[in-house]
Amino acid sequence: MTSQSSHKAMLWIVAAGFFMQTLDTTIVNTALPAMARSLNETPLDMKPVVVAYTLTMAMLTPASGWLADRFGTRRVYFAAILVFVLGSLFCAGAQSLDQLVIARVIQGIGGSMLLPIGRLAVLRSVSGEQYIAALAFVSVAGQVGPIFGPVLGGWIVQTVAWHWIFLINVPVGAIGLLAVLRYLPDNTVGRAPPFDFIGCGLLSLCMVAFSLALDTPHEASHAAWSGSLFALSLLSALLYIPHARRRREPLFRLALFREPNFSIGLAGNLVCRIGSGAVPFLMPLLMQLQLGYTPLHSGLMLLPAALAGVVAKRWIVPLVKRYGYDNFLLVNTVLVGGSIASFAAISPGWPLALSIAQLALFGATNSMQFAAMNSVTLKGLSVEDAGSGNSLFSMVQMLAIGLGVTIGGGLVSLFTAQLGVAGTAYRLAFFSVGTITLLSAVVFRRLDVGQLDKGRSVAGVASR
Template structure:
């Protein structure tokens, strides 16, 4: 069972990283500009964000095995449609289908582990499954670059098919069915309002410089605000709202959500912008650019063990403020990369970013969820997951938009990438101001049965 969950998580983690190094090749094949492919990434992350909260309810309603089987099947079908897409629109729609399946792979897999593994072995089981989340980002960019050069970009999606088919057979044979038919009412209206808020906000950023112009961007932003405000009276009236408003009475949860959203914009932009910079401006091959991203994943995996002693030594508040500045500074330093830039310095920059970014995620996750009550633990974790996925999409949208705007203003692309890296780096640094508002006394008191730390969380 653990290997089944591992394979599902690996497939999802691989798919979020393998695409980035192939973007220029896909754009060339579809007769599009590379920056025009940002909807391909944003569509996937937004779909994941919108549907993740419903995964637990689906498992309770239809059974763990049935939902997990369906999730893999939808993901595989989405991968096939991605590989056979001939236009940007077709590819974007196929990525939405992939996102529908991907949104359930990790939550349902984690739920299957929780319900079928003895409590004394749960942390060890989650730690085993979480290795897939670390291995995927290590192999993803390199494998994507190699497949593009040795075969074609279509294989970055087709590689999911044999893995998925084996997973489907294994699920039918080894995954326990789980109980079905017993589920509390799901807040579909609340989920729809928050989904509308996220989608319209993301589209507003993209539309403000597109064919719709500022007027469309303002209208979409207003729609985002209105849908968020409508959720407040809805949550007060609904017996079982998607997210209780009492969640936001925990000060560090609110601060952590805002800090996560702002800090992850830069981190979300980097995997999208770096391969484009390396291939389009520095002349790297797809495989070479994939290899250059290895230091990010490797140092990130190593640095995870540093977070506990550093936080114990300096405290959450001091650590997050300083580490946030390091993350933002390392992102801004990518602006210095240019033809002839020393390879050793590039590796050092990427390594510092990978290590500090990994520790940043672990620390932000902890301060956000640490003091939630048992009653709010599940919904708080779901909302947190939505914000994480939203931030990745916003990072791609903002990063791509900045490059497009600076390119138009300056007439050339090379300095546009540099200015974009500086800009998203500064946005990340701004989140240090948010983390200064953490309630340190609240962080040091004993936890109130908050959710168990998930080693798979990034």
């Protein structure tokens, strides 16, 4: 096989892994009501099924580069696919919610390495002039997964059973394992730098404790437990600071946060993505439980948002060039938050065409928001800090998705308990998470516009 053919095969392997990772982030959303009925749980109690997967990926993403350096990209990528497939099998065979959550953690362990290791394999094997085109090819898989995930999940649940949304990963993964052994280069660096296990543990503890604190029931009897978890989360974050100062090669250098736009971008991303993370979880539940839609119908209703997001990506560069990052983010954040809040109006009898228009507006503005937020967060970093900053940024992205699910589902539970009417609870929850998204506009107003103008061209806008 020629070198060019080997490169194409490698790109297809990486793209397939990225597709599986993104597909399983969204495919379960339309299946949650059916899964809840099968496991004798309420649909809102299925939040950990989504959160466990995203939170596991957030915790383990920083270790992927070190593992590749230590054991070689081919071995680690093979192990990632194998663990992901095993996790999928365990998910399909789960007989209780606890078993399913544990299986999703296993799936997340494999999923956390698929994109970073795949991207690293491309970086080390493809020449500089072909690297951008190669990454663009791989990124298409990341866009296709969220587009077809809800629809495929709804169709599988409606025609077969929810277990098959995980079993479809098995044949794809089996082919991937064989392809990795044949086509993926090993690229072993040799001796890897020491990994900061303590730093990774502290930040992981911070994320897990914070997520559990938000997911604690709202009864007064649980207030002390929730407060203790918040305190543990804060303490672990504070302990990381002296640890990073003492360690020669910490997980994330504190110098990262001396770049003001990086810190502001991280905070803005976290706040803004809470609303964006809540919508894919809440919308299928609203449609199936309150509007009477079938799983497939609810999945198809999310298709306009995904397609509009793909189309809108081409608008971001000319819009930012014309109006600047600060003005663009201010207006677009209002549009994203407003579109999420507008979902509060969706109820039985609401015009279908208007619902589609609302979802398309959300998809378009949300896609542009991600691209702009990613760019302002990362573009000011030095070459030395770019890799570390991107890794931390990826952690925040995955954390925000989990927080969106936790907060969105928690608000529905809280409002239902207080009002006794689930339909009204969903409307108030959408309005609330939309308002949270709007608050990120205040964060983005603190961006250093002058520093942004000195950065790289907007043509380098990052992907999701």
